[in-house]
Amino acid sequence: MFLGYSNSAGYETKATNLLKKMHSMRHEARVDEFSLTRMCNLTAKLGSSWYGKQLHSFMVKTGNDISGFAVSALVDMYLKSGCFDEAYNAFNGCSYGSVDVVLKNAVVVACCREGKVDMVMEIFSNQTWLNDVVSWNTMIAGYAQNGYDKNAIERH
Numbered sequence: 432m433f434l435g436y437s438n439s440a441g442y443e444t445k446a447t448n449l450l451k452k453m454h455s456m457r458h459e460a461r462v463d464e465f466s467l468t469r470m471c472n473l474t475a476k477l478g479s480s481w482y483g484k485q486l487h488s489f490m491v492k493t494g495n496d497i498s499g500f501a502v503s504a505l506v507d508m509y510l511k512s513g514c515f516d517e518a519y520n521a522f523n524g525c526s527y528g529s530v531d532v533v534l535k536n537a538v539v540v541a542c543c544r545e546g547k548v549d550m551v552m553e554i555f556s557n558q559t560w561l562n563d564v565v566s567w568n569t570m571i572a573g574y575a576q577n578g579y580d581k582n583a584i585e586r587h
Contacts, residue, residue, distance in 0.1 A: 437473040446473055447482070454489075464495045468504035475511035483508050487521065496521075499529040506538060515545050532561045536569055543573025548582075 436446035450470055453462045467490050474483040487505055490496040496505065502525040509518035522530070522538045535558055542550040551570050555562055574582045 434469055437469060437476065443473060443477060446470065462489075462493065462495075464498060464501055467493075467495050468501055471501075471504035471508040475508040478512050480509075480512040480514050480517075483512050483514070484517065487517075497526065497529060499531055499534065502529045503531075503534045503537075506534060510537075510541050515541060515547075519547075519550065530558065530561065532563055532566070535561045536563075536565050539566060539569050539573065543569065543576060546577050548574055548577050548579055 432446075432449055436442040436449065447470075450462065450466065453466070467486065470486055471483070474486055486508075487496070490501060490505070495501055502521060505521040506518045509515070509521060518541060519538065522534065535554060539551055539554060542548070542554070551573055555566070555570060574580070
């Protein structure tokens with residue numbers, strides 16, 4: 432139902448109302464990780480950072496924020512809503528088992544876009560097992576785009 436509502440223009444309010452109704456019927460209709468990540472996508476589409484923060488809080492309270500799928504949805508939602516700090520905090524606060532190379536590279540791109548090259552090195556140092564060719568190229572390009580040409584050459 433969430434997928435149908437969120438993909439159809441004009442039905443976004445029905446999706447949020449359905450989530451509220453499911454939450455109020457805790458024993459009869461469980462709000463699961465998949466419903467919540469779909470709502471993250473809808474929130475990103477709407478660009479509602481306030482609703483996104485409420486949704487994130489709900490996910491934490493219900494334990495639906497720990498899988499890689501959920502963390503990816505949260506980071507994506509925050510980045511699309513223009514909330515870099517919240518996206519980085521969601522990424523940085525998750526367990527390492529929840530992070531895959533795609534999510535890590537998305538956060539590296541966001542850090543570079545925001546000019547936070549120091550955060551890029553922190554991510555690389557803390558999660559070395561996820562450093563692939565795309566990660567390295569992204570980091571080098573990020574350094575170059577942010578005026579750290581010498582660092583980009585040294586990293587190469």
